Amino acid sequence: MWMSWLAVIGGLVFLVWSAERFVLGAAGLARNLGVSPLIIGMTIMGFGTSAPEILVSGMAASSGNPGMGIGNALGSNIANIALVLGVTALIMPLTVDSGILRREFPVLFAATLLAGALMLDGELGVLDGTILLGSTALLIFWMIWLGKRSQSVSSGTPATFSLADPLTGEFEREVPTSLSTGQAVLWAVLGLVALVLSSRLLVWGAVNIAQDLGVSDLVIGLTIIAIGTSLPELAASVMSALKGEDDMAVGNIIGSNMFNLLAVLALPGLIAPSVLEPAVLQRDFPVVLGLTFVLFLMAYGFRGPGRINRLEGGLLLACFVGYMTWLGMTGLG
DSSP, X not given: OHHHHHHHHHHHHHHHHHHHHHHHHHHHHHHHTTOOHHHIIIIIXXXXXXXXXXXXXXHHHHTTOHHHHHHHHHHHHHIIIIIIIHHHHHHSOEEEXXXXXXXXXXXXXHXXXXXXXXXXXXXXXXXXXXXXXXXXXXXXXXXXXXXXXXHOOBTTBOOSSOTTOHHHHHHHHHSOXXXXXXXXXXXXXXXXXXXXXXXXXHHHHHHHHHHHHTOOHHHHIIIIIHHHHTHHHHHHHHHHHHTTOHHHHHHHHHHHHHHIIIIIHHHHHHHSOEEOOHHIXXXXXXXXXXXXXXXXXXXXXXXSSEXXXXXXXXHHHHHHHHHHHHHHHHTOO
């Protein structure tokens, strides 16, 4: 069994590294091609932080373990809000002042409700996966439109968002500028190849551990894999907060969660249609929905900037510990 644990640990380490390299290369290439930093940040960097979940979900489904991919999608959203933002806010309280993020909150809610509605019949099939994948494409187009609109200023008609939106400056500082086109392509390709190999290694080890422990693929996806694939978001959010880029720290989570609910959840339905375990709708999805609502209440900012203070960060982290305990009692028992 130690080989399986070694595969999981090694897979997670290389998964985090390869995701960072892939995002670096893709963002650098887009910048060299003249794409604005705001659009790069909203699309490539947002999509890239979900790359581990996407690859792992696809590998799990193609290996005949769709429950692991479903657990990964839902568990990553739980970990992103309760663990990642909880830890980040404990280290550095967050202030959210971006109008762009206020536009993304309703879209995150819509994606959450769409995923829940499609799973309500207790199945995740090809049609469900097709709808989710199509919604992913619409999300990307909407982000590009929003990014362009936020930077456009027509004569006499102010844009919905101005260049003063703090998210614009934060992305400007973070998108790489020192990579040549050749270097960017090399890192993007190398990162993608490493993502595929590391995700395959991770899934192999996780399946073996699930079999040895006698637990379901869903529980392994909700715990070991979800926490592991959320490590890029944890690193990105903590570093952003320490740099004073609070909007980016929260934006990373909003973007990642939208892609998890749409792109990541689509793959099990498309590759390996299956009947959901009852716990998905009775236990796991309600937690995703509840935490998304809590994030909205904390970070939206109804009468000014949204704030997630240390007390709220501690409450989020306590929710994560409580959920893991609940899983231990219901999923491992």
